[in-house]
Amino acid sequence: LFARPFVFIKGCVRIADLPPADRMEIAFAGRSNVGKSSLINALTGTTGLARTSNTPGRTQELNIFESQSDALRIVDMPGYGYARAPEDKVKQWTRLIHQYLTGRPNLRRVYVLIDGRHGPNANDATVMNELDKAAVSYQIVVTKADKPNKSELEAALAKTRAAVAKRPAAHPEIILTSSEEKVGLEQLRAEIRQLMEH
Ligand code: GTP
Ligand code: MG
Numbered sequence: 001l002f003a004r005p006f007v008f009i010k011g012c013v014r015i016a017d018l019p020p021a022d023r024m025e026i027a028f029a030g031r032s033n034v035g036k037s038s039l040i041n042a043l044t045g046t047t048g049l050a051r052t053s054n055t056p057g058r059t060q061e062l063n064i065f066e067s068q069s070d071a072l073r074i075v076d077m078p079g080y081g082y083a084r085a086p087e088d089k090v091k092q093w094t095r096l097i098h099q100y101l102t103g104r105p106n107l108r109r110v111y112v113l114i115d116g117r118h119g120p121n122a123n124d125a126t127v128m129n130e131l132d133k134a135a136v137s138y139q140i141v142v143t144k145a146d147k148p149n150k151s152e153l154e155a156a157l158a159k160t161r162a163a164v165a166k167r168p169a170a171h172p173e174i175i176l177t178s179s180e181e182k183v184g185l186e187q188l189r190a191e192i193r194q195l196m197e198h
Contacts, residue, residue: 001196002189004069006044011061013092015099019064021106023071024196029101030113031123032056032079035143035179039113040065040076042179043188050076057082060093062100072196075100075107081123101127102134108195110138111188116176117148119159132168139172140164141188146178 012018028036037050037059049065051058056079063076077100078093085093101110110131114120120128131138142160145153157174164171172191177184 001067001070001072001193002044004067005046006049006065006067006074008049009064009066009073011063013061014096015103018062018100018104019073021104023066023073023106024108025073025075025104025106026109026111026192026195027075027077027101027104027107028111028113029077029097029127030079030143031115031121032058032082034079034113034115036079036113037076038179039111039141039143039177040074042177042182042185044074057085060089062096070196072192080127081121097127098130101136102130107136110136111141112138113141113143114156114160116142116145116153116156116178119156120163125163128163128167135169139191140174141184142174142176144178144180145176145183146181 009019028040030036033056037052040050041047050063059076059078065074077097080094080097082090112127114124140160142157148156160174164174175184175187
């Protein structure tokens, strides 16, 4: 599945722009700058596929990528909770994210990314609430594991586990990743392969 490169299909600013719901989709969601686009590049092994930046608010559309060998689509999402962008933009992204996450029939799983330095915040909780309410399958991915020191990472992980334990439904195990140091990628790939088989 990940042996061949992924290709960029299009960027969508509204739900109506999405391609037909004709194949399995997985989406990467999380606050601005958490490392969504970087993880997609690392996971697919396609450098520069998704655009990344030091500045939060880089990804502003639902960016669609497809495998050239299999019927898998990956969706890179704008970050949520980014307060420094113009208010109407933030509103537009929030609405788009909400509509996509709760209304896409072929969305097989959402990866909710949590920063390994900080753990979850209120916006993450809101998104988990929405996904739980809509009964959409999701898994927590802790990112940037190379950045914090050991005790900071442990603290962020403990907070993340506690937040997930509070959820009404059971969720798959938390995955620890670093796009920079290629940690957790093989585990993530294996799980995505499994999703494609079921
Ligand atoms: P938005 O599109 O703005 O919502 O951000 P994003 O979640 O797509 O984050 P992006 O992938 O653009 O990464 C943000 C910054 O974090 C970039 O400067 C990346 O180089 C850096 N980054 C991402 N993943 C890692 C990681 O695993 N380790 C380290 N050290 N830095 C990372
Ligand atoms: Mg991005």
